[in-house]
Amino acid sequence: MDHFNYRDSILHAEDVPLTRIATEIGTPAYIYSTATLTRHFNVFQEALSWAPEYLICYAVKANSNIAVLKLLGDLGAGMDVVSIGEYARARAAGVPGNRIVFSGVGKTRDEMRLALEGGIRQFNVESEPELLALSEVAASMDTIAPIALRVNPDVDARTHEKIATGKSENKFGIPIARARAAYAQAAALPGIEVVGVDMHIGSQLTDLLPYRQAYSKMAELTRALRSDGHQIRRLDLGGGLGIPYKRDNSAPPLPIEYGQVVRETVGDLGCEIEIEPGRNIAGNSGILLSSVIYVKQGEGRDFLILDAAMNDLIRPAMYGAHHDIVPVAEPATGAELSAYDVVGPVCETGDTFQKGSQLPALADGDLVAFRSAGAYGAVMASEYNTRPLIPEVLVDGDRFAVIRPRPSLEEILAREALPDWL
């Protein structure tokens, strides 16, 4: 459920007509709904409410705008970060270090040091070399790093191959067969305190079975580790629950159903539960607002050339992902539809959002919205073709604010420098 609906024949973000944002801020722009972000966070809280202790560590990578982090942090969210940059954002949003977990396959020693200095809940360690590095860094600072080892359960997440992470051929985590040995190594190292076990098997999962398989393996491992003498008091179950990108009947499972799988598989271990949802909180909380620049007649098809492009929303080009594109002016019931190839202005054929999209007749200057663009949209944008990063706007009821302005061309050019020999 989201808060982007037609009212008086105009698509609104909560109580704000998108036409108003387009007039005041210009297009393209990302627009996020406070009510939807809040609702999705609360739904996860409800899904885990059976657990005596739990923390929802929002995956910052999905949408890392500081205002979004502050909104979620104020609701009680922890944060899952994968770089010291994301850590700095979470801290800037007022999230205390003891609610931040540090994931990622290639943390540098500098990142470890800065996180230990700033305060951190736990490092999710992904390899033995990383464990040794963290031990060295923590011991040299005369401190202790709380850790969970990310274990790779070798489970097929049944999602797009570029975002599956839980198979043995993926670069993530320590193979489950080596986990007990790795925990024994961790327990013997200076500067390291074992606090839990971590897993994350992939993103945009639309089926609960892989979770059930992975978490059952985790429960078994936790029992084995406890019998080896480790204090396993936390389980970090990762993120990855998918969202509906199409308004049809193929909706992925709900967080409440996911919460039941967690309960059934690891609920009896008496551990504090951590989860790291990103897309499920931010995805349907945002849209990308864009204008039609031209409608161009091609051979046997019409092109809708938008002012948004692959550099603003890379997911269709990168994963073949689908985002519903809808006109901001509600089409009259029974309005005739035409097929358009919806494209951006970037000089690549890959800059195609959709082919043969059925839309009512549109003309230059008309507004369209890409739905489900709140996660992995703005964060993956680039300035390819020297197209400025587009603004981000947060709506709350009938008010809205720019939470990242569009940079001017002068600002973009001023970031670069000429060497003294030119």
Ligand code: LLP
């Ligand atoms: N935790 C870890 C360790 C992760 O690597 C990820 C996502 C998450 C949590 C959050 O997963 P989520 O709940 O958002 O599915 N750019 C891709 C998605 C990449 C996901 C990477 N890891 C896309 O646009 O589909």
